[in-house]
Amino acid sequence: MATAHKIAPFLWFNGNLEEAVTFYTSLFPDSKIAMINPMSAQFELCGVTFMALNGGPQFTFNEAVSFFVSCKDQADVDRYWNAFINNGGKESQCGWLKDKFGLSWQIIPDALGRYMGDPDRAKANRVIQAMLKMQKIIVADLDRAAAG
Template sequence: MGIVRPHLWFDDQAVEAARFYAEVIPNTTIQSVVTAPPGTPGVVEGAEFFVELTLDGMPATFLNGGPAFALDEAFSFVLDCEDQAEVDHFWETLTADGGRPSQCGWLVDKFGVSWQVTPAQLEDVMSRPDPEGVARAMAAMLTMTKLDVEGLERAYRGE
């Protein structure tokens, strides 16, 4: 394992988010939940404080730190999907219950975490040798919320 890992600050939903991701994202498990020691600023003593988890095989830490900082779209996880069916599944799951779509395959889930839900076909289309086709596919992508593989292919072909 590497020495760099994400550390996300939540108001008070770190454990709930970790449990949700453990259900939704393959290869995700919670290792431990640590409660707040006395004197922790902005957190009640004994409340769930740190969550150590493995998110799709990557170590991560979630913190319940109160409302001082908020997650935003400047940081996002990229969720690589095999095909449109997988994009649709993760899109629906992560936007449910208060999540919201953004642009170009990005969304914000109910915890405020930003995700880029990308099909494998996106990289294929964007790396093809026809620059005009790639430009058309890029222009089409910029108009999408959830990415549409067939729409990208049609744009690439000029249809």
């Protein structure tokens, strides 16, 4: 199972490997399943290679590792957020969620990064304070906070 890159995320699932891989590859563009069997899989999401194992209940995912999804606009945020939440995911804070398999994702609009990096620190701080009150990030609310 050679990969295009020297390093690839390796995910440990508890009996639901095929369901997870099928869901993820249906959600993200430029994605495909390269190999899958009852025990393991190799797949790509947005051109990034992932490896996976149906390893059992010994290990579980936690928030120490998450996948950051860069979203161009609110429609992009809504599409990913709703797909995860409507398929058994759980909302968290500040654009984070946990999918039905226990994996953590950050669904983040590009606008948040632009505002947080703004040289006007008062504007950046207003945006950060607004974001801290959100679960799903709402770009219009970030825009309002930035405007003061």
